[in-house]
Amino acid sequence: MTSVDTMRPDVGGGFYTAAEAARLLGMQSTQRILRWLSPTPSGDAAVISRSYAKLGREHELSFLDLLEVRFVEHFRSRQISLQSLRLAAKNARRELGVSHPFATSSVKFQSDRKQIFLETAKEAEDRVFLNLMTNQLAIYEFIEDSLARDLEFDVSGFAKAWRPAPERAPDVIVSPVYAFGQPAVSARHLPTATLFSSWEAEGGDYAAVAEWHRVTADDVRQAVEFELRPLH
16 A cells, blocks of 8 residues: 655644534534544553644644544444444544545545444454444445535645535634634635634624625625534
């Protein structure tokens, strides 16, 4: 398998606390995220190879870290063990030559990752994982495709933007190049939190907020819908 060079200036980008990541991903607790970012007590590598070193007590995630958490969360919901995902991540980093193998896409990456996952399932003797990769291969491919559907990728195959609420707020985008990585909407990439605060201050007047910020009323509506969306 051919590796690619990921040591580029824009790798990662964006800054998210574990709590912010949990909210963006609709997760009820930050504890799973913190566990996936940390090595095991026995010294096994973390599931996610974080972009930034831990500063004091704070865990900050990059944009690519955030998307890897999203990937792991989806596979955990399929009852794939954390031990198997930890091994799969380790194997994929080594074989694909990338630091964030769960935040990449393209026919080549998905094909290689499929083979790595199959080999990992056999190595880990994980019957659920192995079943997903053999008898239920179509389900695996559906999961991969569904995870990629709301992402945009750069020419190297790394995710560069994510639409976290495509049905409720299709124009809300999360990208490390806009609004410091915070959810943003409209051609001006205004943070949804800014528009939501203005909407509250104006007593729910969409038109007044739109005029003040020089955006459309639908931009304001989507920002409000996004900020008020329930957690899973």
